[in-house]
Amino acid sequence: MLEVKNLHSFYGDAHVLHGTTLHVKPGEVVALLGRNGMGKTTLIRSIMRLAQPQVKTGSLLWKGEELLGLSPHEVAKRRIALVPQGRRLFPSLSVTEHLTMLKAASVKEGWTVDRVFEMFPRLAERRSHRGNQLSGGERQMLAVGRALMIDPELVLMDEPSEGLAPVMVQHLETIIANLGKTGLGILLVEQNLYSALAVADRLYVLETGKVVHEVSAAEVRNDQSPLMRFLGVH
Amino acid sequence: MSGLNLIQILNGLTFAALLFIVASGFTLIFGLLRIVNLAHGALYLFGGYIAYSVTGMTGNFALGVLSSMLCVALMGVVLDLGLLRFVRGFELRQVLLTLGVAFVLNDLALVIWGGDTFSMPVPEMLRGAVRVGGGFYPKYRLFVLVLGLVVFLALWLLLNRTRLGALIRAGVDDAEMVEAMGINIRRVFLATFMLGASLAGLGGAVGGAFLTLYPTADAEILVFSLAVVIIGGRGSLVGAAVGALLVGLLNSIGQVMFPELAYFVIFGPMAAILAFRPLGLFGRAA
Incomplete structure (x- = not known):
């Protein structure tokens, strides 16, 4: 469904992605592992077509259509949603407004405010709070809920477990796994190997802007050692 | 408080409403x-002149005000789509560009309307004075005060009770994220630019009746507006209201x-506020 081919991305003169190639099939949960500074966020931003980084060569095929040359809102219109690093909620908007800014509350198709609140009852309790008045876990729930409101077929999640308490991380893993089961494709950037293994069907290891290892979760369950070697864990 | 009375305070409040x-x-x-947008003052002045001309031709005050808002909103579109798009993301170039546009518009106004001072004609029902406290106060200035309140209320409702308002507020917080949610932020920007420009036109039209219109009026209103926005904080409606009250009353x-210290009385406190709250009273870091 999503095919990233030989992508080269730059921040100014800094060459960050050196020919990254990977793919995500429909309904597949794919984890992207790698240490800090290896280009994981750069890849997510490249796919979303955000202003930085600049993609100089390569291709980003979504259902056969080239995404390069589109603006971020056009990418989102093709049902690719972003749960960005650091959540990036809107401090001036209430929880409900985060969800209704895209769709009127009266729309009953696809993801609705009620469905998001059903999935995250905590958010329903906090519906009139503003984005910056929530706890870390609630913020992440809202960031996920907001992304779902575009009725995505693929969600790009950039380190959703970052900075969360262990119990919250588990809750999030359940949510991601359940979303994956509904047929939603997820490309998950994750530093925590065990979180990634808990939800992913397939894993990639990114190193200095290149995929150096690809493995299915089933294979990792049989033998962890090759993956560990690529992650620099011995 | 020598010389300060109800009339002076009303003068301050009505000026604050216009500001x-x-x-x-x-x-x-x-x-x-x-x-x-350093051309904001020029848009104000242009709006005032347009309202003056249209009202002069038709004898209809409301028509003058509306045509001013419409024309200035269209000038905003031309400015945004025709010029500012080429310097997107370069803040200094944007400021210099709008400064250049301000000069051009100012000269253009001088060519079209000349250097005389005009006063926007006021409709019959807003002429004269009403009894306030122990004295009389011009009806028209009270009308401006009410209009300021109406504009505040309308903008507040727009920003806080509509989807466009939510998008504008979200865009102030994080425009890139709004874009990543499938909203064409350019359209929200353009709508905001038109709205902002039309408010300059409205200000010029109603302000033209009591501050009068003359070739340097744009720079004066611009300096006051800058003070209001700097005190209130960028992008904050409540900040603009509080800033306008402060500047209007201090003025x-x-x-x-x-x-002999008239300007210092405004810009002294502004400097003091900035020293302690660099983002203004209601400003937030980007």
Whole structure:
């Protein structure tokens, strides 16, 4: 469904992605592992077509259509949603407004405010709070809920477990796994190997802007050692 | 408090209402598009002249005001789509560009309307004075005060009770994220630019009746608007209202009590506020 081919991305003169190639099939949960500074966020931003980084060569095929040359809102219109690093909620908007800014509350198709609140009852309790008045876990729930409101077929999640308490991380893993089961494709950037293994069907290891290892979760369950070697864990 | 009385305070409040109308447009554009639109004063002046001409021709005050808002909103579209798009993301170039546009518009106004001072004709029902306290006060200035309140209320409802308002507020917080949610932020920007410009036009039209219209009026209103927005904080509607009240009242108090320090009375406190709250009273870091 999503095919990233030989992508080269730059921040100014800094060459960050050196020919990254990977793919995500429909309904597949794919984890992207790698240490800090290896280009994981750069890849997510490249796919979303955000202003930085600049993609100089390569291709980003979504259902056969080239995404390069589109603006971020056009990418989102093709049902690719972003749960960005650091959540990036809107401090001036209430929880409900985060969800209704895209769709009127009266729309009953696809993801609705009620469905998001059903999935995250905590958010329903906090519906009139503003984005910056929530706890870390609630913020992440809202960031996920907001992304779902575009009725995505693929969600790009950039380190959703970052900075969360262990119990919250588990809750999030359940949510991601359940979303994956509904047929939603997820490309998950994750530093925590065990979180990634808990939800992913397939894993990639990114190193200095290149995929150096690809493995299915089933294979990792049989033998962890090759993956560990690529992650620099011995 | 020698010389300070109810009339002076009303003068301050009505001036504040006008300042709010103009500065609210300025702060909307500044907050969302991150553009310090130095042509805002010129749009104000143009709006005033257009309202003056249309009202003169038709004898209809409301028509004059509306045509001013419409024309200036269209000038905003031309400015945004025709010029500012080429310097997107370069803040200094944007500011210099709008400064250049301000000069060009000012000269253009001089060519079209000449250097005389005009006063926007006021409709019959707003002429004369009403009894306030122990004295009389011009009806028209009270009308401006009410209009300022109406504009505040309308903008507040737009920003806080509509989807466009939510998008504008979200855009002030994080425009890139709004874009990543499938919203064409350019359209929100353009709508905001038109709205902000039309408020400058409205200000010029109603302000033209009591501040009069003359070739340097644009620079004066611009300096006051800048002070209002800097005090209130970028992009904040409530900030613009509080800033306008502060500047309006300080201005009339200053003129009465310390006429030789009139400007210092406004810009002294502004500097003091900035020293302690660099983002203004209601400003937030980007």
